[in-house]
Amino acid sequence: MAVKLSPNLIEDSPPKLADLAAGAEGFLSFAAVQVDLDRSVYLSTLCDLRTKGDTETVKVMRDEQGRYHLDLQGRKHRYRPQDLELLRRHGLLVPVESLTE
DSSP states (O other), rough: OOOOOGGOOOOOOOOGGSSOOTOEEEEEGGGGGGBBTTEEEEEESHHHHHBSSTEEEEEEETTSSSOOOOOTTTOOOOOOOBOOHHHTTOOEEEEEEEEEE
């Protein structure tokens, strides 16, 4: 049986994309942005949500209906489309409703 780590050494899990409240905005790593072969844009549900942006992040907003909107203004990262069927099928991606470049 494995030993248990004491609670004072356990770090709280950072919030995820789903934790972003309706009407709020936050930041994700640019790696959270996934592009399908048809150039449809999705966000990874596994990425940590951040409260501050930097050169490695993109801004995400969640509208009152729970849809996600992405702001890529000023970002220079380029994305390579890939087959996302497996990730979508397992609920690991959510669609982006709109984006600003």
